[in-house]
Amino acid sequence: MNGYTIDKERLLASVAGLAGNEVLIVGDVMVDEYLMGDAERISPEAPVPVVHVTEDRHLVGGAGNVARNVRTLGGVPRLISVCGTGTRAALLRRVLDNEGIEPQLVEIPGRPTTIKTRVIARQQQMLRIDREDASPVGGVHLDRLLALVQDALADTRVVVVSDYGKGIVTASFMERLSAMCAASSTRPLILVDPKTPNFHLYKGVHMLTPNTKETSEGAGLPAGNREQIRAAAAAIFRKLDCEHLLTTLGPQGMALFMTPDDAWHVPTVAQKVYDVTGAGDTVIATVGLCLASGLPLLESCILANYAAGIVVGQVGAATASPDELRHAIATLDVPQVNRWQ
Numbered sequence: 001m002n003g004y005t006i007d008k009e010r011l012l013a014s015v016a017g018l019a020g021n022e023v024l025i026v027g028d029v030m031v032d033e034y035l036m037g038d039a040e041r042i043s044p045e046a047p048v049p050v051v052h053v054t055e056d057r058h059l060v061g062g063a064g065n066v067a068r069n070v071r072t073l074g075g076v077p078r079l080i081s082v083c084g085t086g087t088r089a090a091l092l093r094r095v096l097d098n099e100g101i102e103p104q105l106v107e108i109p110g111r112p113t114t115i116k117t118r119v120i121a122r123q124q125q126m127l128r129i130d131r132e133d134a135s136p137v138g139g140v141h142l143d144r145l146l147a148l149v150q151d152a153l154a155d156t157r158v159v160v161v162s163d164y165g166k167g168i169v170t171a172s173f174m175e176r177l178s179a180m181c182a183a184s185s186t187r188p189l190i191l192v193d194p195k196t197p198n199f200h201l202y203k204g205v206h207m208l209t210p211n212t213k214e215t216s217e218g219a220g221l222p223a224g225n226r227e228q229i230r231a232a233a234a235a236i237f238r239k240l241d242c243e244h245l246l247t248t249l250g251p252q253g254m255a256l257f258m259t260p261d262d263a264w265h266v267p268t269v270a271q272k273v274y275d276v277t278g279a280g281d282t283v284i285a286t287v288g289l290c291l292a293s294g295l296p297l298l299e300s301c302i303l304a305n306y307a308a309g310i311v312v313g314q315v316g317a318a319t320a321s322p323d324e325l326r327h328a329i330a331t332l333d334v335p336q337v338n339r340w341q
């Protein structure tokens with residue numbers, strides 16, 4: 001069988017089954033801050049424009065955006081991460097609270113809360129200011145973080161590791177997380193949105209969700225065409241002994257490797273593309289929630305591909321709702337899901 005026949009009615013019923021399921025998300029959380037205004041004059045202090053800020057917008061990013069996607073789909077995200085202390089940590093909590101997310105954050109004195117500030121005037125980014133410390137989280141802080149994870153595991157079927165390379169994912173973190181999951185009676189599945197320098201750390205996980213570039217970098221091989229992507233995927237399976245691999249292909253949709261030799265291609269359903277920011281977060285959030293609700297992997301990826309197709313058609317790091325998913329499934333031509341020969 002070289003094609004997978006999508007049953008619209010079944011997919012629609014699957015969407016209804018997502019509500020109320022829990023997904024544990026552990027990873028680097030951050031605030032995306034946008035300062036917007038006019039730049040009418042040059043500063044008397046230095047030869048730089050003065051931006052008169054008229055709007056100050058804060059959005060949750062990184063692992064927080066994965067949690068936001070789970071929540072919009074009707075799931076219950078449990079978000080565990082680290083932050084600093086003081087007013088910027090309070091800002092992070094407020095921004096998460098605005099999204100209806102109750103995080104469990106280990107506060108680390110002296111460590112900055114990750115905030116990325118963009119200054120925008122006349123639709124143009126003038127400056128980005130990063131506040132972060134990406135050094136590894138270890139010692140008592142890692143112990144605290146993992147204690148929170150341990151408490152959450154009792155009723156968790158899926159753990160999403162959202163690695164933005166800001167210090168949470170280390171060898172020790174991955175080893176201890178894997179051991180805790182293996183020992184848990186719920187046998188949670190670990191899904192990882194990878195960061196290239198950490199690739200070697202994701203040993204034995206249920207599935208990774210790299211994009212094409214990360215697939216190439218993780219394998220140390222080119223990934224410019226189907227043959228190369230298959231070879232790169234096979235190399236990743238050999239290196240990490242993961243169970244499955246989902247390579248997201250941008251405008252080409254995604255390739256799900258059930259095994260190195262059993263791959264399915266799901267083409268994108270996007271009708272229009274405005275902003276691809278955060279589409280990777282949408283993919284792992286949707287797959288995670290679908291698996292938590294008991295759906296099979298291929299069907300979970302097909303739903304994630306619909307969700308990604310919806311968010312790339314919206315401006316900013318958007319999220320897809322169950323209604324939008326149902327509308328897309330009901331009205332769009334079903335994607336031709338074929339085996340990648």
Ligand SMILES: Nc1ncnc2c1ncn2[C@@H]1O[C@H](COP(=O)(O)OP(=O)(O)OP(=O)(O)O)[C@@H](O)[C@H]1O
Pocket residue numbers: 210211212248249250251252253254268269270273276277278279280281283305308309312
């Ligand atoms: N240009 C595009 N046209 C159509 N669909 C797209 C496009 N870009 C992304 N998508 C959809 O979004 C999914 C994830 O996108 P992509 O492969 O770009 O992930 P990513 O690079 O991890 O994203 P992110 O920038 O959020 O990390 C794809 O599998 C596809 O369904």
Ligand SMILES: [Mg+2]
Pocket residue numbers: 193211280281
């Ligand atoms: Mg990504």
